[in-house]
Amino acid sequence: MARLLEVRGLTAFYGETQALFGIDFDLEEGGITALLGANGAGKTTTLRALCGAVKMRGSVRFADQAIEGRATEDIARMGVAHVPDGRGTFSALTVEENLKLGAYTRRDRAGVAADMKRMYARFPRLKERRAQQAGTLSGGEQQMLAISRALMLRPRLLLLDEPSFGLAPLMVGEIFAILGEINREEGVSMLLVEQNASLALELAGHAYLLETGAIALSGPSAALRRDETVRKAYLGY
Amino acid sequence: MEALIQQVVAGLANGGIYASMGLALVMIYQSTHHINFAQGEMAMFSTFIAWALLQAGWPYWGAFGATVLISFAGGLAIQRIILKPVEKAPVLTNVIVFIGLLVIFNSLAGWIFDHTIKPFPSPFPKFTGAGKLISGHDLGSIAVMLVVLALLYSFLRFTPAGLAMRAAAQNPESARLVGIRVSWMLGVGWGLSAAIGAVAGMMVAPVVYLDPNMMGGILLYGFAAALLGGIDNPWGAVIGGFIVGVLENLLGAYVIGTELKLTVALVLIVTILTIKPNGLFGKAVVTRV
Ligand SMILES: Nc1ncnc2c1ncn2[C@@H]1O[C@H](COP(=O)(O)OP(=O)(O)O)[C@@H](O)[C@H]1O
Ligand SMILES: [Mg+2]
Numbered sequence: 421m422a423r424l425l426e427v428r429g430l431t432a433f434y435g436e437t438q439a440l441f442g443i444d445f446d447l448e449e450g451g452i453t454a455l456l457g458a459n460g461a462g463k464t465t466t467l468r469a470l471c472g473a474v475k476m477r478g479s480v481r482f483a484d485q486a487i488e489g490r491a492t493e494d495i496a497r498m499g500v501a502h503v504p505d506g507r508g509t510f511s512a513l514t515v516e517e518n519l520k521l522g523a524y525t526r527r528d529r530a531g532v533a534a535d536m537k538r539m540y541a542r543f544p545r546l547k548e549r550r551a552q553q554a555g556t557l558s559g560g561e562q563q564m565l566a567i568s569r570a571l572m573l574r575p576r577l578l579l580l581d582e583p584s585f586g587l588a589p590l591m592v593g594e595i596f597a598i599l600g601e602i603n604r605e606e607g608v609s610m611l612l613v614e615q616n617a618s619l620a621l622e623l624a625g626h627a628y629l630l631e632t633g634a635i636a637l638s639g640p641s642a643a644l645r646r647d648e649t650v651r652k653a654y655l656g657y
Numbered sequence: 658m659e660a661l662i663q664q665v666v667a668g669l670a671n672g673g674i675y676a677s678m679g680l681a682l683v684m685i686y687q688s689t690h691h692i693n694f695a696q697g698e699m700a701m702f703s704t705f706i707a708w709a710l711l712q713a714g715w716p717y718w719g720a721f722g723a724t725v726l727i728s729f730a731g732g733l734a735i736q737r738i739i740l741k742p743v744e745k746a747p748v749l750t751n752v753i754v755f756i757g758l759l760v761i762f763n764s765l766a767g768w769i770f771d772h773t774i775k776p777f778p779s780p781f782p783k784f785t786g787a788g789k790l791i792s793g794h795d796l797g798s799i800a801v802m803l804v805v806l807a808l809l810y811s812f813l814r815f816t817p818a819g820l821a822m823r824a825a826a827q828n829p830e831s832a833r834l835v836g837i838r839v840s841w842m843l844g845v846g847w848g849l850s851a852a853i854g855a856v857a858g859m860m861v862a863p864v865v866y867l868d869p870n871m872m873g874g875i876l877l878y879g880f881a882a883a884l885l886g887g888i889d890n891p892w893g894a895v896i897g898g899f900i901v902g903v904l905e906n907l908l909g910a911y912v913i914g915t916e917l918k919l920t921v922a923l924v925l926i927v928t929i930l931t932i933k934p935n936g937l938f939g940k941a942v943v944t945r946v
Contacts, residue, residue, distance in 0.1 A: 473830065473833070493833045493839070508828065508830065509831070510824050510827055510831060512827055517824075521832075522835055524817065525836035569835070573836070
């Protein structure tokens with residue numbers, strides 16, 4: 421499989437404070453890669469750095485093009501969709517307007533309309549609430565909306581920042597099942613950031629473990645699941 | 658009774674002007690959280706451009722359209738060239754830039770066009786029916802302002818670019834993530850504000866006459882309108898503008914006399930800021946977490 425994303429020596433800063441200390445990782449086209457780590461490890465910062473939303477250094481290659489230093493909106497236009505920390509919903513706009521915004525950079529009207537239908541088919545609850553202000557949705561519905569909005573870009577790479585955060589277990593199961601489906605059926609590659617390691621290791625084929633801004637461990641998910649330290653610190657058995 | 662109707666119509670005509678200035682302020686406030694103190698002087702300068710075109714022999718509506726376009730381009734250019742470099746700077750830096758713009762436009766207008774008060778034509782017939790009680794300019798001005806508001810509403814509500822502008826104002830980070838060029842959206846917002854201000858200037862100039870200080874008091878009323886409606890709500894500012902206009906005229910005619918009208922605006926601003934800081938229609942977004 422081809423390499424879709426190649427990150428080398430990635431560092432990131434908030435003002436003078438350094439949050440990432442030279443991270444290397446790769447992501448195969450069509451796969452799901454997980455980025456695990458405790459709260460404050462630097463997972464969100466990594467995604468922000470990839471999108472050019474935080475001061476960073478190092479090299480980031482996406483689809484064989486250097487994207488470090490580019491503007492966030494240009495990186496989005498190259499096919500990197502981001503479901504950010506806190507979901508990033510346009511809360512005063514309607515569900516339908518949120519979806520339209522996801523496809524803002526696309527010019528194929530027919531394709532956009534068809535994708536909108538597919539989103540509604542996948543998430544019937546969004547269809548019911550299409551004319552409602554997004555801010556009035558439940559947490560799970562908002563997460564569905566954030567994922568749908570990101571998919572409306574027709575991305576090659578989907579960045580997901582803790583899609584399980586704050587949701588009931590049943591809802592989490594539903595959302596993770598759909599993410600797996602989207603990956604298999606549409607071939608969208610995903611970089612999945614999670615604190616919930618057991619969940620993420622089930623979905624992802626490959627995983628990296630982040631500790632205080634550096635990669636502590638990496639490998640196929642199956643291997644990480646067997647690893648003593650991962651089991652004790654992140655899986656709890 | 659007829660006098661009352663006349664006062665109300667005149668109030669609505671003024672209100673349309675205040676509504677437009679309020680709307681222009683809100684358009685920029687929404688996306689930047691800054692009050693553009695130079696909004697009035699920009700409108701004044703636009704009106705001088707229209708005046709110069711008319712002097713050069715342009716037909717009224719030709720000069721009107723050209724002025725709107727030039728003002729849009731000028732507003733866009735000001736944001737791109739002057740405001741963009743200070744986008745991330747502290748509030749005070751921006752305030753200083755706004756005051757700088759205000760002074761520059763004021764003195765530039767005085768220098769180019771001098772300070773003598775000039776008459777500015779109205780495109781509307783002097784009087785219409787109803788016992789000549791209602792001025793043709795007042796009615797025409799109300800109509801023009803309503804058309805401007807309808808156009809702006811349609812743009813924001815029904816076009817992809819309008820949707821992108823609303824998204825960029827509400828949540829710039831997420832807007833960037835879907836590929837919206839947020840900084841350019843701010844520029845378009847400045848262009849639209851300048852264009853709306855230009856229309857307001859051209860509609861008010863036949864009444865107050867054209868000179869470099871023409872918009873000073875009017876911007877204050879626009880500010881009162883925006884605060885009354887809710888500084889983050891464009892349609893609140895519009896309603897606020899009409900309320901302020903009618904209130905000002907009725908109070909001026911029947912209660913306090915015309916000399917104190919500007920004081921009314923100031924008292925209104927202070928009162929709103931104390932009692933209802935979010936205005937009548939301020940933020941009503943429901944959020945659930
Ligand atoms: N906006 C910010 N300003 C300053 N420091 C921040 C900011 N956001 C995150 N940090 C710091 O960067 C580090 C990594 O945070 P983050 O990437 O959010 O971790 P995670 O997503 O893994 O929980 C933490 O030490 C955090 O305190
Ligand atoms: Mg995080």
